[in-house]
Amino acid sequence: MEQAKTQGPSPAFIGASWLALGVGFLAFIIGLWNADMELNEKGYYFTVLLFGLFSSVSVQKAVRDNLEGIPVTGLYYALAWFATIASVVLMTVGLWNATLPRAEKGFYAMSFVLSLYAAIAVQKNTRDAARMEKTSDL
Secondary structure (H helix, E strand, C coil): CCCCCCCCCCHHHHHHHHHHHHHHHHHHHHHHHHCCCCHHHHHHHHHHHHHHHHHHHHHHHHHHHHHCCCCCCHHHHHHHHHHHHHHHHHHHHHHHHCCCCHHHHHHHHHHHHHHHHHHHHHHHHHHHHHHHHHHHHC
């Protein structure tokens, strides 16, 4: 019986993932730059975006490590999920209480979610490509 060959991510998916991350992140940053809000409020949203990006990549890595049999402590796994959920809650609460038009709130919410999803996809692609490179060296 022939074994199925493992394929890495396609160049189109890699490009689309990076494009989505760039568009989501830049849209959020440009929106903050042009927003009519206090600097501390801009800092809050920027920090929550960075926190969300880091934590979502951390969740993806922990989940993938578990699937591949790489040991991940339960504490780290739980903290990664907690941080991701916390970033989404912080963004939601911040936008809910902001004195921004609904369209602007929606813009920030959608660019935030797009950025988190794209960061996970970029991390997955990076890991898959590295794995394919490692197996082709063998």
